[in-house]
Amino acid sequence: MKPRLAEETTSGGRVGDRVRRPDAVQKVRGDFPYSSDLQVDGMLWGATVRSPHPYARIESIDTKAAKAAPGVKAVLTFEDVAGENAYGLEIADQPVLASDVVRYWGEAVALVAAEHPEQARRAADKVKVEYAVLKPVTDPEQALLPKAPKLHPGGNVTRHIKIRHGDQNATAEVVVTGDYEIGMQDQAPLGPESGLAIPDGEGGVDLYIATQWLHIDQKQLAHVLGLEPHEVRLTMAGIGGAFGAREDLSMQAHACMLALKTGRPVKISYSRPESFVGHVHRHPGKLHYEHGATKDGKLVYVKARIVLDGGAYASSSTAVIANASCFAVGPYQCPNATIDGIVAYTNNPPCGAMRGFGSVQNCYAHEAQMDKLAAALTMDPVALRRHNSLETGSALITGQVIDGPVPVAELLRLVHERPLPAPAAKNADLTAMPGGVSNTTHGESVKRGIGYAAGFKNIGYSEGFNDFSTARVRLSVVDGKPRVEVHTAGAEVGQGLVTIQAQIAGTELGVRDVMVLTADTEVGSAGSSSASRQTYITGGAVKAACEAVRERVVALAQSELKSGEGLRLEDENIVGADGNVLVALATLLGEEVIDELRVFRPRKTSPLDPDTGQANAHMQFAFAAHRAVVDVDTELGLVKVVELATAQDVGKAINPQAVEGQLEGGAAQGLGLAVMEEIQVQDGVIKNPSFTDYLLPTILDMPPVRMDILELGDPNSPYGLKGVGEPPTISSGPAILAAIRAATGRPVTRVPVRPHDLVL
């Protein structure tokens, strides 16, 4: 039994081509099966009982009434967890179902499976859980105090990163300090968490799921289900966006438990309010910074204390705080740095991965500081940045020397020199005004501001993590023509990985018909579709497997044609040294199938020194700069972003159309955090778990994004490419903040910016 999945599309196209994504045909037809669309006969629906308290002891759980409710086939609690009741991306600290304590509002406590989703929800309401309510710890600074209750056995410090670089007692002629605060952002993928678990009748289970990393799900699931990994097989279902929200398990273990218990397929699909507690969020944070510089504007030192609220469970907090700390200074040379990055457990919603991953929070702070420093020095803010920009051969504050192109000054020059948009027209369309069609101004009290920001982050995994991807490439003849099949476990999350795999195979093998197979755990791990790494790492694996196939084709040709050196595979033919076609690839192959599997590993990295944070901890870096132009209604505190300009080095644009989409879409998420998006948490409770109250940018909020895309070529990566997805989300928001400060003359130290921050 299998649900209908997305078609395994074929496509042509070479590296560097503007290739139309092959999955778009099914997507525009409404025929692409997302995880929430999956169905098979005899399927049950799962529902989750969740904690109404951010912190409480569970006294008892009574499932009798729920079990007796109509249509109910199973009600499960922690007692039904067959394996170890603990999972997590980096620290296994989160129960599949809470047993003794709940640590956040919305934590899963019990599960129901029923014939109809409504029956499942109603029965879930009948599960009686007695709680002894505890006072939640909701401020990370409070959580770090010795008197705070320990939320986990090891205390409340999830991780403390110390960076001690250069002279710790350095002094400077000009000093600026600042405190900055970042709100909690939601990834808000439009497709809900959902999936379908089908028991195999032999104790194992098949899970069809929208996830960013099939194999990390598989590993965690095997552990909590008490099964061997080969007994838990995962297949990618259509994914409605991810942005970090699908790195952690949500309903995966729950659906598998219910399916194994009932012996029937079980589907779980979250509602939007449930989604807000069903995945981790971007860490909110408080950042204190001190910058010291010489009178002529050279950075002397940066001191920072960065405190992120990790919420109830660790998720990827330990890696997020490493990024926030390693890149705390921004893309600038700074000989001396003292950085303390701390992420704390609290009883707030758990936080983890979101696009930009720790480099977003610190960018707001270091960029505000650079502007403050420029003001103190009476220097132009772009000139100050360019004066201090990282260059090839610069050392980071972690001591790592960056090789390859580091065009920070050039990116800033490009956004700075771009022509500015026209001033706001008199009698402009209302949609061009702050406040828009709510008709709050026709230009009165509207002031324009321009701001700049630059940012950077690591691509791929860091700190010695064993980063790799696996690809299997199979060449055969189908209907008289050569066909290449590419099989990886890389998650297509919308970024266009399917297209890119086909382009790489098409380029390496010169075959027009390239089919990318459904991603599943039948092939080795591809790692996560995160850290902007898939084009590099899975792209690298596909390239390596194709090269191995090509070598075998050439060897076969040499043996069949009794020919020596110089044969090559070109445009579906074997070509001799003189360029003459010797034999068609299809003829050469005949019945032969050439099948190669390769694992690709990027450069190795090293763990951070625990006392000084010094190490070659990162594999690749990506840089971007943004300029924002805003109009602010200074009476009402409403902001209209008029234009964003960006420049980014992508190394090599494998699919320029997809690169542009990443730059535009990433900037929109940056804009969201800057001016509207915040999960409002009060005493541990989310007050706005809906799209009515959690505001996302609409088309009316989103200005044009002017782009300069540089392809400077990284000598270490496949095709010279760099990860693309995250930099657009890093410096876009800080540029908007700088523009708002320029328009209003106010310090504006908190995001998202609220009207009262600009008026009261």
Next chain:
Amino acid sequence: MNVNGVDHPAPTDPRRLLSDHIRHDIGLTGTHVGCEHGVCGCCTVLFDGAPVRSCLMLAIQAEGHQVTTIEGLAPDGAPLHPVQQAFHETHGLQCGFCTPGFVMSVVGLLKQNPDPTPEEIDEGISGNLCRCTGYASIRRAVLRAAELSR
């Protein structure tokens, strides 16, 4: 009710939402549900030719009316509708979850206004959320769709 030219029996449950009826009873899952309360626009269908959010209607309200879903624009493998074609050509989607809703809104918009200005485009589809594209490619898609529809 008539959905994509086919008559369907009345829903048995009077509380059934039109979106759930289309997805679960009729089995047309191209109509997506992203927020369940009329904000995201993923569930947009044409109701007697005009775009509506099917999650804000009861199925019984559609009795005696014509409903067109995304599957009805180019049924049974027919060539793509110009709006679908335009989204494909201009990379007007990434994950694609919002796409059916956008396509239906744009079909409605172009029917009313075959040659919209950029401002009219923005206003016309401001009721649909996209989390991937930043809307730039969707703007390009609407302009291209208007061109293809001429």
